[in-house]
Amino acid sequence: MPSLNMVKALNLALNEGLREDEDVVIMGEDVGQDEGVFRVTENLLKKYGRDRVIDTPLAEGAIVGTAVGMALYGMKPVCEMQFSGFAYQAYHQIEGHMSRYRNRTRGRYNMPIVVRMPFGGGIRAIEHHSESREALYAHNPGLKMVVCSTPRNARALLLESIRHPDPVIFFEPKAVYRAFKEEVPDEPETMPIGKAQVVREGSDITLISYGAMMRPTLEAAADLTDDDGVSVEVLDLLTVSPLDTETLTKSVAKTGRAVVIHEGPRTCGVGAEVVARIVETCFYHLEAPVRRITGYDVHFPYFAREQAFLPGADRITHAARETLAC
Amino acid sequence: MARKKITVDHKLEYLAILDEHGKIDDGLDPKLDDNTLLEMHRLMLTTRLLDDRLLAMQRQGKIGTYAPIRGQEAVQIATAMTLTPDDWMLQSFREPGVCYYRGWPIHTIMQFWGGYEEGCTVPEGINDTPICVPVASQFPHVTGVAWAMKIKGKETVALGYIGDGATSEGDFHEALTFAGVYDVPAVFVIVNNQWAISHPREMQTRAATLAQKAGGYGIDGIQVDGNDPLAIYVATTEAVAKARAGGGPTLIEAVTYRLIMHTTADDPKKYRDEADVKVWEKRDPLIRFDQYLRDKGLLDDERDAAMRDEIKKIIKEGVTQYEANRDVDPRDCFKYLYEDVPEELKQQAAEFDAALQREGVTIGH
Ligand SMILES: Cc1ncc(C[n+]2csc(CCOP(=O)(O)OP(=O)(O)O)c2C)c(N)n1
Ligand SMILES: [Mg+2]
Numbered sequence: 001m002p003s004l005n006m007v008k009a010l011n012l013a014l015n016e017g018l019r020e021d022e023d024v025v026i027m028g029e030d031v032g033q034d035e036g037v038f039r040v041t042e043n044l045l046k047k048y049g050r051d052r053v054i055d056t057p058l059a060e061g062a063i064v065g066t067a068v069g070m071a072l073y074g075m076k077p078v079c080e081m082q083f084s085g086f087a088y089q090a091y092h093q094i095e096g097h098m099s100r101y102r103n104r105t106r107g108r109y110n111m112p113i114v115v116r117m118p119f120g121g122g123i124r125a126i127e128h129h130s131e132s133r134e135a136l137y138a139h140n141p142g143l144k145m146v147v148c149s150t151p152r153n154a155r156a157l158l159l160e161s162i163r164h165p166d167p168v169i170f171f172e173p174k175a176v177y178r179a180f181k182e183e184v185p186d187e188p189e190t191m192p193i194g195k196a197q198v199v200r201e202g203s204d205i206t207l208i209s210y211g212a213m214m215r216p217t218l219e220a221a222a223d224l225t226d227d228d229g230v231s232v233e234v235l236d237l238l239t240v241s242p243l244d245t246e247t248l249t250k251s252v253a254k255t256g257r258a259v260v261i262h263e264g265p266r267t268c269g270v271g272a273e274v275v276a277r278i279v280e281t282c283f284y285h286l287e288a289p290v291r292r293i294t295g296y297d298v299h300f301p302y303f304a305r306e307q308a309f310l311p312g313a314d315r316i317t318h319a320a321r322e323t324l325a326c
Numbered sequence: 327m328a329r330k331k332i333t334v335d336h337k338l339e340y341l342a343i344l345d346e347h348g349k350i351d352d353g354l355d356p357k358l359d360d361n362t363l364l365e366m367h368r369l370m371l372t373t374r375l376l377d378d379r380l381l382a383m384q385r386q387g388k389i390g391t392y393a394p395i396r397g398q399e400a401v402q403i404a405t406a407m408t409l410t411p412d413d414w415m416l417q418s419f420r421e422p423g424v425c426y427y428r429g430w431p432i433h434t435i436m437q438f439w440g441g442y443e444e445g446c447t448v449p450e451g452i453n454d455t456p457i458c459v460p461v462a463s464q465f466p467h468v469t470g471v472a473w474a475m476k477i478k479g480k481e482t483v484a485l486g487y488i489g490d491g492a493t494s495e496g497d498f499h500e501a502l503t504f505a506g507v508y509d510v511p512a513v514f515v516i517v518n519n520q521w522a523i524s525h526p527r528e529m530q531t532r533a534a535t536l537a538q539k540a541g542g543y544g545i546d547g548i549q550v551d552g553n554d555p556l557a558i559y560v561a562t563t564e565a566v567a568k569a570r571a572g573g574g575p576t577l578i579e580a581v582t583y584r585l586i587m588h589t590t591a592d593d594p595k596k597y598r599d600e601a602d603v604k605v606w607e608k609r610d611p612l613i614r615f616d617q618y619l620r621d622k623g624l625l626d627d628e629r630d631a632a633m634r635d636e637i638k639k640i641i642k643e644g645v646t647q648y649e650a651n652r653d654v655d656p657r658d659c660f661k662y663l664y665e666d667v668p669e670e671l672k673q674q675a676a677e678f679d680a681a682l683q684r685e686g687v688t689i690g691h
Contacts, residue, residue, distance in 0.1 A: 089497075
C-alpha cells in the first residue's frame with residue numbers, strides 16, 4: 001500500500017477511471033500539458049493522449065455544457081473547475097441541464113458526469129479561491145454532492161463517482177491536498193456515495209463534519225477526551241447530499257448531544273440540514289440543543305484575516321463543552 | 327435571389343508605429359511632445375520596477391501569490407494615458423501600472439496581493455473598480471457603466487481590460503453584444519499576452535485574431551502591436567475620442583507577451599519553449615522605447631539613472647506604508663457587507679468577537 005497525499009490519491013482514481021472505461025474523458029482548464037494547477041492530473045495526458053485528457057479554452061459554461069452533450073452521446077466526462085469559485089460560470093449548465101436531463105427525458109438520458117472542484121480556505125489564496133458553497137449543490141435536486149477529507153476516501157469516492165450513473169459534484173478540500181499522507185490500497189477501492197463514516201467511536205457527544213474541517217474536529221475530539229475525559233464520536237459525512245440520516249440518527253440517538261462543524265456560511269448550510277434531520281429523528285434522545293460551528297454569514301475574508309476566520313479546534317471544543325454542560 | 331460576398335461596414339485594422347529596434351514609421355508618428363514621451367517612459371519603467379518589487383515581496387513572504395506583468399507595460403500605460411479622471415477604468419487582475427497612473431497608492435496595490443481587502447479601496451476622486459478575479463466577469467460592467475453614462479448624457483467613457491483567455495468566456499461575448507446593441511461609449515482592451523496560464527492563444531479560438539471578433543458584434547476592431555506604446559496610444563486615443571463623441575464602442579487587441587510565469591505559483595517550463603520567450607524578450611516595450619528616446623536625444627544614461635532612483639524611492643515609500651499597515655482587525659469582515667446590518671449578523675459578529683478573545687487573537691496578517 002503506497003502512502004499518498006490527496007493530490008496523488010485523486011490522480012490514482014482518475015487514472016483508474018480512464019483505464020477501466022474508454023468513455024471516460026477528463027476536461028478542464030490547464031488539466032493536460034500543465035497537469036492541473038494543483039497537479040491532480042499529473043501524467044494523464046502523457047498516458048492517455050489529447051482525446052481523453054482535454055485542455056479546454058477558458059469557459060466553464062462550455063466545459064460543463066459540452067460535457068452534457070458528450071454524456072448525451074454516451075460518454076462519461078470528468079470535468080475540472082479550476083476553483084469552485086469559477087463554477088458559477090457553469091451553473092446554468094449544472095442546474096439547468098446536468099441535474100435535470102434524466103428527469104426531463106423520463107430516464108432516457110442519464111448524466112454520468114463528475115464535476116470536480118477544489119474548495120475551501122486556508123491556502124492564502126486571493127478572492128474567489130476560498131469559499132465553501134457545497135450547500136448550493138446540496139440544495140439542487142438531481143445532483144450528488146460528495147466531499148472527500150483524506151487521501152484514501154478521496155480516491156475511493158472519486159473512483160465511485162466516475163462509475164456513478166448520475167451527476168456528482170465532487171469537492172476537494174484544497175487545504176488537505178498536500179497536508180498529510182495516508183495508505184491507499186493498490187487495488188481499486190471504492191466507497192459508496194451517500195454513506196457517512198464513523199471515524200471515532202464514543203458515547204457522550206457526536207461531532208459531525210466533513211472536508212478540511214475534519215482535522216480540527218478530530219483534534220477537538222482528542223482534546224475533549226484527553227482534557228475532559230469525554231467519550232467523543234466523530235462522523236465524517238463524506239456525502240452531503242443525499243445525507244446519510246441513518247448513521248446520523250444512530251449516533252445521536254446514542255450520545256444525545258451533537259455539534260455540527262463546517263467552513264461554509266451558517267444560514268441554510270449543510271449544518272442546518274443536519275440539525276433538522278437530528279431534530280426529526282432523535283428529538284426525544286436529545287439532552288442539549290444541537291450546536292453549529294460554521295463560517296459566518298459573510299464573504300470569506302482575504303487571506304490576511306482567514307486564519308482568524310476559519311473555525312478551529314478551540315471553537316469546536318468550546319461549543320462541545322457548552323453542549324456537554326447542558 | 328442572390329449568392330454574393332457580404333460586405334460589412336465596421337472597421338478592422340492593424341497598427342504598429344515603433345518597431346522593436348525603436349525605429350518609428352514617420353508617416354504614422356503621432357508626434358507627441360517630449361514631456362509626454364518622457365512621462366510615458368517613466369510610467370512604463372515604474373510599472374516594471376513595481377512589478378519586480380512585488381515579485382521580490384512574494385519571495386520574501388511579504389505578499390501571497392502574485393501575477394506579474396513583465397512585458398505588458400506598454401499596453402497598460404499607453405491606454406491609461408488616454409483617459410481623464412472622469413472616465414472609468416475597470417481592471418482585470420494584471421493592471422498595476424494602470425492603477426498607479428490613475429492614482430492608486432502603491433501600498434494599496436500591494437495590499438491586494440498581501441491578502442488585505444484594503445487593497446480594493448478605490449482612491450477618492452477617480453472612478454475605477456478594484457481587481458476582478460473571475461476572468462471576463464468585469465466586462466458586462468464596462469458595458470453597464472458606459473451605458474449609464476450614455477443614459478445620463480455624459481461625455482465620458484468606460485475602458486476595461488481583459489486577457490486573451492478570458493475572451494472565451496460568455497461574459498465577454500455578452501458584454502460586447504450589449505455594447506454593440508446600445509452603442510455605448512466603451513473601449514474594450516484585450517491584453518493578448520498569448521497565454522492563459524498554460525493554454526496558448528491559438529487553442530483559445532480558431533479565429534486568426536481576437537480583434538476580428540468585434541465584427542460579430544457589429545463594432546470596430548483594431549489589432550495593435552501591444553509592445554509599441556505609440557501604436558497603442560494612437561489606437562486608444564481614437565477609440566476614446568470616438569466613444570466620447572457618441573460613436574460607440576471599440577474593441578482593441580494589443581498583441582504582447584507574458585515574459586514570465588502566470589503567477590508565482592506557476593511553472594511555465596511545463597508548457598512553453600524558452601526559445602519563444604527569448605524572441606519576445608527582444609520585443610520588450612521598454613527596450614524599444616528606451617532606444618527611441620535615446621535616438622531622439624531625450625534620454626541618456628545619466629537621466630535614466632536619475633529616473634530610476636526617483637522611481638525606486640517612490641516604490642520604497644509604498645513598501646514602507648504597506649509594512650506599517652499590516653495589522654488588521656479580523657472582526658471587520660462583518661463591517662461592510664450591508665448598510666442595514668441584520669440582527670442575526672450582529673449576533674454572529676459578537677460570537678466571532680468572543681471566540682477571538684478566547685483564542686487571544688487580536689490582529690490578522
Ligand atoms: C472564471 C474564471 N475561471 C478560471 C480562473 C482561473 N484563472 C485565473 S487567470 C486564468 C488565465 C487567464 O488568462 P487570460 O485571460 O489570457 O489572462 P492573463 O492571465 O494572461 O492575464 C485562469 C484560468 C479565473 N480567474 N476565472
Ligand atoms: Mg493571457
